[in-house]
Amino acid sequence: MRNSITIVGGGVAGLTAAIACAERGLAVTLHEAHRSLGGRARSTPGPYIANDGTHVLYSDGEPFRWLAARRLVQPCSRPTPGELARFRFRRDGRIRSAPPLALLRMVSHRRLTAPVDESFGDWATRRFGPEATRAAAGVVGVITYTADPGRLSAAFVWERLLRAVAPGWPAVRYVRGGWSAMVERMAAHARGLGATIVTGERVDALPGGPVIVATGLDAARALLGDDSLRWPSGRAALVDLGLRADRRDPFVVSDLDEGGFVERYSLPDPSLAPPGHALVQLELPARPDEPIPAATGRAEALADLALPGWRERVTWRRDAFANGRTGAVDPPGSTWRDRPAIDRGDGVWLAGDSVAAPGMLAEVALNSARRAAEAASAAASVGMAVGVELSLSAVPKASTQSD
Numbered sequence: 001m002r003n004s005i006t007i008v009g010g011g012v013a014g015l016t017a018a019i020a021c022a023e024r025g026l027a028v029t030l031h032e033a034h035r036s037l038g039g040r041a042r043s044t045p046g047p048y049i050a051n052d053g054t055h056v057l058y059s060d061g062e063p064f065r066w067l068a069a070r071r072l073v074q075p076c077s078r079p080t081p082g083e084l085a086r087f088r089f090r091r092d093g094r095i096r097s098a099p100p101l102a103l104l105r106m107v108s109h110r111r112l113t114a115p116v117d118e119s120f121g122d123w124a125t126r127r128f129g130p131e132a133t134r135a136a137a138g139v140v141g142v143i144t145y146t147a148d149p150g151r152l153s154a155a156f157v158w159e160r161l162l163r164a165v166a167p168g169w170p171a172v173r174y175v176r177g178g179w180s181a182m183v184e185r186m187a188a189h190a191r192g193l194g195a196t197i198v199t200g201e202r203v204d205a206l207p208g209g210p211v212i213v214a215t216g217l218d219a220a221r222a223l224l225g226d227d228s229l230r231w232p233s234g235r236a237a238l239v240d241l242g243l244r245a246d247r248r249d250p251f252v253v254s255d256l257d258e259g260g261f262v263e264r265y266s267l268p269d270p271s272l273a274p275p276g277h278a279l280v281q282l283e284l285p286a287r288p289d290e291p292i293p294a295a296t297g298r299a300e301a302l303a304d305l306a307l308p309g310w311r312e313r314v315t316w317r318r319d320a321f322a323n324g325r326t327g328a329v330d331p332p333g334s335t336w337r338d339r340p341a342i343d344r345g346d347g348v349w350l351a352g353d354s355v356a357a358p359g360m361l362a363e364v365a366l367n368s369a370r371r372a373a374e375a376a377s378a379a380a381s382v383g384m385a386v387g388v389e390l391s392l393s394a395v396p397k398a399s400t401q402s403d
Contacts, residue, residue: 141259
């Protein structure tokens, strides 16, 4: 009889944990409170297929290779040279075709190690000057959902900056059909491995036996009754626009002034919008205590610069505000190792994008889920070995004396 494990949460972390546990021979039961799987990786049903956030994967990371080896992200797209030629930058209030030279000089120092204990703003300004530091913060703002990345650990921001602007062919990949397509493949793969997936069933009390809690920290804190499960995150205004297509629209506008982003997701993946239309996603990090309407208004102002006549071309729109659900950000003096630990003891493990695992964006959720599955499998193997040993010790030994 196989050892069993319960997984709470059916987002990317929970589905990754389910696959990894099932591959290790565990009997998996996954519970998801909503009727649909995916968590923050859900997408709208169409005709405009918009992810719940500006989701991309980076093919230079191990999580992407893990997903690709199981055919869970295919088909996917990467930017073409023609699309990259439509990459723009907002700086000093204008849309430009190139970033400042100070930023290019900064990111050429790829072998440089940034300190953990100092803020990025202080370290980068001293090392590269204020112009490069402001532009770098603009690049990383969209990755961290943070209006002021300069206040974060220099090591944390530097790692993300170098990943985002790595030389050569871009590592960014777009899952065709939106992330819900990837979620569907992950669920089907987990079921094919024997996992049981139950949706529309909220878990209000910690299940008995080994369990992986693959939820946000708020839900995990309530479920485990552990108030220490906290870590800072970002907050940002998100706007999805369905537009009548205009050939003048750029592919991407990286907002170096305010850390925002405009991206025409339907350019690398035309299936996301009806023919003759475009799906555009905007993200703008909110300032501390900034009201939602104010942050959304600043996102619209960015669209005014980036998308000619967009207000007259809107055929569909969705507004959202991400607050404390955008993944962990590390303050000075802390690294991913200082976040809430995956192993909570007593047969409980955490997985998600705010726990102690490395990576960028969704990579943290995948890495933590795989580590939790590995630990749970190892614990199950030890438990099985102990059980077998105890069973054998209860069997009477054969007598060695002759009659």
